[in-house]
Amino acid sequence: MKKYASMIENNGIYKGRRILSEAVLDLSRENYTLFADEYRGLGWILKSPTLSSCGDLFSTSSYGHTGFTGTSIWFDPSIDLHVILLTNRVHFGRKPPIIRLRPRLHHIIRSQF
Numbered sequence: 549m550k551k552y553a554s555m556i557e558n559n560g561i562y563k564g565r566r567i568l569s570e571a572v573l574d575l576s577r578e579n580y581t582l583f584a585d586e587y588r589g590l591g592w593i594l595k596s597p598t599l600s601s602c603g604d605l606f607s608t609s610s611y612g613h614t615g616f617t618g619t620s621i622w623f624d625p626s627i628d629l630h631v632i633l634l635t636n637r638v639h640f641g642r643k644p645p646i647i648r649l650r651p652r653l654h655h656i657i658r659s660q661f
Contacts, residue, residue: 549621553630556623577611602631603651605658618646622654627661 551562560568576590587594595602595610602610602622612622618635631654637646 549632549634553621553623553632557625557628557630601647601650601654603654603658605655614650618649620650624658629658629661631657 555562555567556573559570560566560573576592577594578589579587579594580590581588585596585599587596589611592611592613593601595606595608600606600610601614601620602612602624606622606624607626609626610622610624612620614620616638618633618637620633621630623630633650633653635646635649
């Protein structure tokens, strides 16, 4: 995951080799759901004004993705920060506490920068 995050943060380049084009990455971070409460790009959830699993402190340029088992990855390019959360909520019976955990965790991490 760290290598993937590094590639995304370096505009699609990892160890000097282009993996994804800048055009694809720009498209992936463009908001295609201005009409919705949760903003979405092509593959990414974008920081929304009212609803975001990255919490309140990440910048408006932040983007990320969540997974069924509670995992998530969020980037805040304004401060060169990425947070990778690896969990397995399925093990505990698919209860919703992960929905509360993600923003709280991101709030704690972001408040350190």
